[in-house]
Amino acid sequence: LRAFLTTPYETHEGWLLAVTLFHGTYYISKVETEAARRNRDNRTERHAEMIYWGYKFEQYMCAGKYKERGRRKGAWELVSHWLTVFFECSMSTIFMDLCNALLSFIKKDDYRCANACYFFITKLPNGLVIASLENYSPSSKIGVFVRAGSRYENVGNLGVTHILRLAANLTTKGASAFRITRGVEAVGGGLSVTSTKENMVYSVECMRDYVDTVMEYLINVTTAPEFRHWEVADLTPRIKVDKALAFQDPQLGVLENLHTAAYKSALCNTLHCPDYMVGKITSEQLHAFVQSNFTSARMALVGLGIDHAVLKQVGEHFLNIRSGQGAAGAKAVYRGGEVREQNADSLVHAAVVAEGAAAGSAEANAFAVLQHVLGAGPYIKRGTNVTSKLSQGVAKVTTQPFDVTAFNASYSDAGLFGFYTISQAGAAGDVIQAAMAQIKEIAQGGVTAADVTRAKNQLKARYLMSMESSNGLLDEIGAQALATGTCVQPKSAAQTIDSLSANDVVNAAKKFVAGKKSMAARGNLGNTPFVDEL
Amino acid sequence: MDIFYISVSATGRLLSGFRKWYYNAAGFNKLGLMRDDTMYEDDDVKEALKRLPEPVYNDRMFRIKRALDLSMKQQILPKDQWTKYEEDGNYLTPYVKEVICEKKEKAEWNKK
Numbered sequence: 001l002r003a004f005l006t007t008p009y010e011t012h013e014g015w016l017l018a019v020t021l022f023h024g025t026y027y028i029s030k031v032e033t034e035a036a037r038r039n040r041d042n043r044t045e046r047h048a049e050m051i052y053w054g055y056k057f058e059q060y061m062c063a064g065k066y067k068e069r070g071r072r073k074g075a076w077e078l079v080s081h082w083l084t085v086f087f088e089c090s091m092s093t094i095f096m097d098l099c100n101a102l103l104s105f106i107k108k109d110d111y112r113c114a115n116a117c118y119f120f121i122t123k124l125p126n127g128l129v130i131a132s133l134e135n136y137s138p139s140s141k142i143g144v145f146v147r148a149g150s151r152y153e154n155v156g157n158l159g160v161t162h163i164l165r166l167a168a169n170l171t172t173k174g175a176s177a178f179r180i181t182r183g184v185e186a187v188g189g190g191l192s193v194t195s196t197k198e199n200m201v202y203s204v205e206c207m208r209d210y211v212d213t214v215m216e217y218l219i220n221v222t223t224a225p226e227f228r229h230w231e232v233a234d235l236t237p238r239i240k241v242d243k244a245l246a247f248q249d250p251q252l253g254v255l256e257n258l259h260t261a262a263y264k265s266a267l268c269n270t271l272h273c274p275d276y277m278v279g280k281i282t283s284e285q286l287h288a289f290v291q292s293n294f295t296s297a298r299m300a301l302v303g304l305g306i307d308h309a310v311l312k313q314v315g316e317h318f319l320n321i322r323s324g325q326g327a328a329g330a331k332a333v334y335r336g337g338e339v340r341e342q343n344a345d346s347l348v349h350a351a352v353v354a355e356g357a358a359a360g361s362a363e364a365n366a367f368a369v370l371q372h373v374l375g376a377g378p379y380i381k382r383g384t385n386v387t388s389k390l391s392q393g394v395a396k397v398t399t400q401p402f403d404v405t406a407f408n409a410s411y412s413d414a415g416l417f418g419f420y421t422i423s424q425a426g427a428a429g430d431v432i433q434a435a436m437a438q439i440k441e442i443a444q445g446g447v448t449a450a451d452v453t454r455a456k457n458q459l460k461a462r463y464l465m466s467m468e469s470s471n472g473l474l475d476e477i478g479a480q481a482l483a484t485g486t487c488v489q490p491k492s493a494a495q496t497i498d499s500l501s502a503n504d505v506v507n508a509a510k511k512f513v514a515g516k517k518s519m520a521a522r523g524n525l526g527n528t529p530f531v532d533e534l
Numbered sequence: 535m536d537i538f539y540i541s542v543s544a545t546g547r548l549l550s551g552f553r554k555w556y557y558n559a560a561g562f563n564k565l566g567l568m569r570d571d572t573m574y575e576d577d578d579v580k581e582a583l584k585r586l587p588e589p590v591y592n593d594r595m596f597r598i599k600r601a602l603d604l605s606m607k608q609q610i611l612p613k614d615q616w617t618k619y620e621e622d623g624n625y626l627t628p629y630v631k632e633v634i635c636e637k638k639e640k641a642e643w644n645k646k
Binding site: 176178179182228229230 | 585636640
């Protein structure tokens, strides 16, 4: 711009601009002319020194704080260049730099650096929560979080959320199934659905420039699906494959059984469609579920790498078709039962839990810290789990391979806390009893301040690291936005964790020891105790 | 028959009288069939048939069976059971149109 504007005054060097047209945008860059190159080559040492002084003076004048090498940003670059137009004709670069420095010195407040992130959260009057984090990333991620997890199924439509998960790409009012798939692929994006016991998450990711396209498909999928009955019927083989893949892992089966054993309602619904319901869910049931659960008051629209104004507009125009609270879900009632699955596996998987704390309650953090005191997963592969109290306790009673971790789950109105063991079939009883004994020891005060500090650090680290990936960050923001309508800053979450005392941890352990236990076990259960024998 | 129906857009009274006469002259209504029952089953129609709701499909099967039975016995239905021109609904044509639309969309995408 400066070169362009100084043309009337330019007498010695001239300028050369290269223009490229790329994807509809003109890119202009300056190319050094012959005269300029000669000048640069023949620059005297004195001249070079003066140039250096000028730049350094400018730099120090613009620094915001003492010792900070600040860089001036924004409009002042332009203004300083405008002014240099008038001095270009005769002065050397020193003078120009002096003027630049002077101007920047006059207005040196604009130091927001380009890699700050801007987080906004708004709650619309119809209950929809919109949250966005502008992190200037080249890719964007948008998620629609709906309070429509498997806990909102009733006895008549068990498995409907599983079908909904698989039905995300079916024909909608605005686009056919084929078009959704090809359209999202064509811009290099992705559409995925995840569901938990409480929420369903529809998320799309793509390059920033194509956000409009994938947003359109996302809105179609969440607000206007058609569930054509032949397309729904075609999902049946996919359900079977999905279940087969998921249950390859024995842990999933044990955890589903655990919830079935622990609760009478709501949370006992499994994430996957029960076998007897495969192929029986009709299009009408899907429509009914969507109508009663996908309402604005139960949704949150979250975006990473997108402007808040854009997201707000989308939320106001498109996501408010169904208003109201929808059907209220059943309250989760704890019962404390047992489910045993006898099969020929040589490894016994067992989970023993008691009632824990609901998410957001005062005790929730205490249980999380207790979980890390006891040991929440190996930190070094094939290591000896030195920091895990459970592992150390169990290692005293058996020499055979085993694994034991503390289990902690917090839902919106209930929670589970306990431990999960994997052991050889013959040693299962010893392992489970040893783990119980270890927690009893903590309940009687057997935890040191060092243990608690270590556990707090591990918990904080795990929490913060889970938000390092864009997936984890989106999930965290969305879950918070949906549950409470606000987002807790990571710093204050860390402070809340730090404010816990060893007493809170001991109280949490006492609650576990005193509570009615639920158990789920799977494998060759000859040596596995029943829940009333623990 | 289909071509004739599609090409008629403005229905004057004369034209509608002609259509009614043609329908009765075609004769399938004497066997108790509807117009869409007689559609030739090419791939598009087969796909559309899969999409029919179950009661409609069952009715169609019944009508076709009855017509086959009558044609074997070289009989026709009594006059009061003939399908009337006014009652004949195009239950299958919308599905066929949609199948063709989808095929076109796929072809367009594959061309790009």
